[in-house]
Amino acid sequence: MGKRAYEASAGLWRSVIGFAGLAALPLIFSDPFLLGLVTLSFLWAAASLAWNLSGGYAGQLSLGHSAFYGIGAYTSTVLFLKAGVSPLLGMWVGAAISAVAAVALGAITMRLKGSFFVMSTLAFGAVVHISANNLREFTGGASGLSIPLQPSLVNLVFASKLTFAYVALALVVTFFLVTRLIAGSKIGYSLVAFRENDSAARALGIRTLPLRIGVFALSAAMTSLCGTLHAQYYLYIDPDSVLSLNLSLNLALMAIVGGLGTAYGPIVGAIIVTTVYFAMQAFLGDQISGLTQLAYATIVIVVLVVVPSGLGPEIGRLLTGRLAWRR
């Protein structure tokens, strides 16, 4: 077996073992509190994988992804409540709307450099957030929308929280495969080349604008699907929970903590971040509001300054017992 084939099959086996481990988690942690932790980790992992596709590989650091998450949550919920459309169908409508919005936004903002792109997506997220607060006939405004608890597959509402954990895991696996597929293709290499040095990439004749807009739209649609799932899990949505700037920030920060621009990074990051959140809440409660976020921000700052490539690669190195310079 050649070295390359060996590496590829080793990578495949590592992924299979990793996902088998993830699949075992909901069975091991069956206590409702811990099952909630596992399920949310999966949901965040999926959303962060979606963000990472555009933010990590293409380097388009969007802080407006909450808009797509919210569009997904609101589209499926409003269609279900007003027209009785199954969320199984509604989630795709939401994804389509998000993709169209992303193409429109991308057409305007994709030529902006670094921080300018960040600020423009920030403004986009804020515009959608304010709109949701004001379009009261559709969104219920700040008081939000509730989904009735009628468990059935068509309603995408499950009596057992365990089922939901596996639905979220299915999304994680799918998004992981999509990421691997794109990262290993010519599109992925073009995006990384552009991210690392845009003028060099251009000099080599790599045209990335359509690719970046396309991947941005795909990432938006995937984020939107996570939004629908969020609505179906909590059975309640309001603008602050599915459209806030903090949500966008979290999707990005999980990918950064885990390892930006890697397929497994967002999963590692989501599990670490969600576990820290739950642990802080369990030990400190909500007595002192802000303490959990303070701890979270501290972790992020330490990771950014000390291990900017993320904890995922570090953990991987630790597990395989290899040092970076030996590779």
Place this chain on the structure above:
Amino acid sequence: MDIYAQLALSGLFIGGLYALISVGLTLVFGVLRVVNFAHGEYLTIAMFLTYFLFHQFGFDPFLSSILVIPLMFGLGLVTERLLIRPTLEAPHVVQVFVTFALSLWLQNLLLVLFTSDFRTVRTGYATAAFQIGPLYVSWLRLGAFVAAVALTAALAAFLKYTYMGSAIRATAQDRRSARLTGVNVDRVYAVTFALGCALVGAAGVLLSPLFPVNPYTGADMILIAFVIVVLGGMGSIAGATLAGLLIGVVESYSSYFLGGEMKQFVYFLCFMLILAFRPVGFFGRKGAEVMDVT
């Protein structure tokens, strides 16, 4: 007709303060090429400092600026040394998110220390006003506006007439050439960042008798500052001042005619339009914001 003039005047007054907030942000970007997403939190900190000096020691807000501004300058020096300098050569993603995480950190530190209650500095002269023709002018707002304009002018003079000011301008133009001519670029970075914090600190002092403060005050203000900085042209102090006054007036009209909620919607929309059609703003240098499209 009088209402239009009155709205323009109150917009202009608040615009002067917006300009002071934005000048610090644009200066830091012009020299360090870093957008400080935690800029708003320094405003909040200055407002809290003013509040406590007022309530614990009975310091008048205008008087306490003598203490608050140097403190904010010192805080800026510490931040630059601990977080900004180590990440200046880091990938773009680290630069963006380190100041974002700092913003989150400071916001929640303030939340833990002081809860999310609103606190108000109530001075005896808060409602004092005089009349010119049909216009009512608040002494407090006029004083804050004059102080803000004076500070902006002082900054411009500092940049133009002192050695450090020339060094800052040289570094903003070309950091490599500045280093070659013997400018201590690291010191320029530290002073510039600290100046940015001191300026937004001064704005915080001036805002505190006008607005209540809680840990999220700065985060709300900073979004306005982004709009102003981009509209004026990233890195341009004259641009930020002009855009600050303009946005103040626009906000004053839109909140009167469209209501408080919609005013945010209006300037975000303006923001997207500026970025789409003229991302260099009024006086920005071409090339900082847009890349060749392929």
